[in-house]
Amino acid sequence: MRSDKQKKKKRKGLKIFLIILLVFVLGIAGYLGYAYWKTTSTFNKIHTPIEGKENASVRLDKKQPFSVLILGVDERSGDKGRSDTLIAATVNPTKNKIQMLSIPRDTKTTIPGYDSNPHKINAAYAYGGVKMTDATTTQFLNGIPFNYYIKINMEGFRDLVNAVGGVDVVNDKDGLTLATQSSEGNKKVFNKGKIHLNGEDALAYVRIRKSDAEGDFGRQKRQQQVMSAVAEKALSTGLIWRFDGILNAIGDNIQTDFTMNDITRIAKDYRSTLSNVENLQVKGEGSRIDGGPWYYVVSDAERARLHDELAENLGMK
DSSP, X not given: OOOHHHHTOOOSOOOOHHHIIIIIIHHHHTTOHHHHHHHHHHHHHHBOOOTTOOOOOOOGGGTOOEXXXXXXXXXXXXXXXXXXXXXXEEEETTTTEEEEEEOOTTBEEEXXXXXXXXXXXXXXXXXXXXXXXXXXXXXXXXXXXOSEEEEEETTTHHHHHHHTTOEEEEEOSSOEEOSSOOTTSSOOEEOSEEEEEOXXXXXXHHHOOTTSTTTHHHHHHHHHHHHHHHHHHHTSGGGGGGHHXXXXXXXXXXXXXXXXXXXXXXXXXXXXXXGOEEEEEOOOEEEESTTSOEEEEOOHHHHHHHHHHHHHHHTOO
């Protein structure tokens, strides 16, 4: 078990798309009036509230804590897909802390509004989109509400990586191999050390699971690693002339219920939280239920622990 000191260790990573928005939008908009117009236009395109959902009340102008559900969805032509990545994030400006809880996609749960049978949590998106995923994740976490969501199309993720000119990451494992062939017709193999990833390579790198001894947890780390690298690159002043490409990639592959005003407020008043990111991990065991599908089984006690951790950062009583 990690110590409290380890859990509170500050990290550069985990600047998922949320943090690209929080900092990148504000910084670039200050340089060009056109950039501000373009950014506003992009937000008008991607702004998609969850139909019929009344978000838990939060006052950003009063610097209240808030929560975000982040979905990386594996959508392909003719296939709605499932949530390949599911992250529950909480942001507390008083504590200057962001929590990121990655929930394994094979986690066993029930899906409210669908049926009472056990399912993998990533199926909630296939059955009912963002709305059902939101409700399922809240139930799994014993009532943690989500004020906002961000959905990223993982197929379009390559566009974002290409828009910033590719990224450099340090791979800590030898022989990581994507089991299926890429669209370029070759199996992707990544060896230990510093590697440069274009969009196609990055998509393969963050999808690897079977050749990694850490399985889903290893994949989650790579997703966080690459998104962090994308954010670092997007925030560099040398990429100002890539602005159009970056926003086009965002506009084509992102949906969120954040408004432009929300992001501007967060970038102004919540920026100090970015230096302190706490990673939380779901503890469970792999199991086959009655000889059927493989699930990641999480105990009620663990779900209660996760609820309490997130609730504390949200200031819930």
